[in-house]
Amino acid sequence: MKKILITGSLGQIGSELVRRLRDLYGKDHVIATDIRRTDDSKIIHSGPFEILDVTDAKNFSRIANKYNVDTIIHLATILSAKAENTPLHAWNINMGGLVNALEIARNLDTKFFTPSSIGSFGPLTPKVNTPQDTIQRPNTMYGINKVAGELLCDYYYNKFSLDTRSVRFPGLISHGTPPGGGTTDYAVEIYYEAVKKQAYTCYIQKGTYMDMMYMPDAMDAIIQLMEADPAKLRHRNAFNLTAMSVEPEDFAKEIQKHIPSFTIHYQIDPVRQSIADSWPNSIDASAAKNEWGFHPQYDLEKMTIDMLTNIESDNN
Numbered sequence: 001m002k003k004i005l006i007t008g009s010l011g012q013i014g015s016e017l018v019r020r021l022r023d024l025y026g027k028d029h030v031i032a033t034d035i036r037r038t039d040d041s042k043i044i045h046s047g048p049f050e051i052l053d054v055t056d057a058k059n060f061s062r063i064a065n066k067y068n069v070d071t072i073i074h075l076a077t078i079l080s081a082k083a084e085n086t087p088l089h090a091w092n093i094n095m096g097g098l099v100n101a102l103e104i105a106r107n108l109d110t111k112f113f114t115p116s117s118i119g120s121f122g123p124l125t126p127k128v129n130t131p132q133d134t135i136q137r138p139n140t141m142y143g144i145n146k147v148a149g150e151l152l153c154d155y156y157y158n159k160f161s162l163d164t165r166s167v168r169f170p171g172l173i174s175h176g177t178p179p180g181g182g183t184t185d186y187a188v189e190i191y192y193e194a195v196k197k198q199a200y201t202c203y204i205q206k207g208t209y210m211d212m213m214y215m216p217d218a219m220d221a222i223i224q225l226m227e228a229d230p231a232k233l234r235h236r237n238a239f240n241l242t243a244m245s246v247e248p249e250d251f252a253k254e255i256q257k258h259i260p261s262f263t264i265h266y267q268i269d270p271v272r273q274s275i276a277d278s279w280p281n282s283i284d285a286s287a288a289k290n291e292w293g294f295h296p297q298y299d300l301e302k303m304t305i306d307m308l309t310n311i312e313s314d315n316n
């Protein structure tokens with residue numbers, strides 16, 4: 001029987017994942033945790049919820065033991081742009097939280113998932129069709145945390161036989177909980193502003209390509225990878241994933257098909273632009289396809305229709 005503990009449950013990925021896993025495995029089988037509590041959150045009221053600061057190893061361990069969990073999905077993290085503004089804090093949360101999560105997983109012998117990111121690549125990485133196994137010398141705090149995290153998860157797998165698995169998420173687009181502090185956040189904001197104001201001022205320069213994926217595909221990817229036959233996994237931490245390689249104008253053109261008056265303007269944020277410039281334009285997800293059948297369902301066209309329909313219906 002599955003008992004899954006999720007950290008960072010009120011974040012962009014967590015809030016969708018808790019919902020999805022509670023539907024799949026039953027509400028009492030998914031223990032949602034987060035550093036904060038929001039009164040109106042459905043996550044808190046639809047099953048077990050605990051306040052957890054992931055840097056507090058004692059409390060983390062107490063909660064994992066209390067529910068006797070057999071899987072830990074560690075999502076609590078400081079994203080790329082925020083990490084650049086508070087690098088030491090990001091190191092403490094991202095690395096401190098991860099090492100606590102891994103130690104608890106080791107003590108309880110749980111399965112373990114934590115996401116890596118396209119942020120684990122850097123300026124020396126081949127920019128187009130970035131291979132699965134390639135140079136990873138990021139120049140951002142977030143990227144350094146993600147590479148160290150990948151290595152640490154592989155270390156726990158090799159040294160302690162802990163069943164660690166991970167993916168390098170691209171920018172994730174969703175209409176549930178907004179992302180906070182990422183470089184790819186513009187790809188979510190653009191849809192909300194299109195519906196609200198028919199205009200968007202973008203902080204990323206036109207022509208800057210990054211990989212993106214729609215949230216339902218990200219949910220499927222986590223579940224599929226966690227359920228994949230271990231004998232088929234040649235890689236573990238972490239698989240390249242992507243559904244589309246896009247730049248701001250691609251979103252604008254697609255939105256204009258549904259909202260012809262929509263306009264995009266640019267006011268570049270130098271911090272987020274330089275992070276974006278250090279990331280790949282497009283990555284190769286063939287290892288994920290071959291080893292566990294990753295197969296995204298949403299392209300830009302289909303995702304745009306779904307995003308606009310959902311945001312419009314939430315507004316009415």
Ligand code: AKB
Pocket residue numbers: 079080081116117118119142169170171172179181182183184185
């Ligand atoms: C970010 O922009 O920081 C994240 C990511 C790609 O890891 N969305």
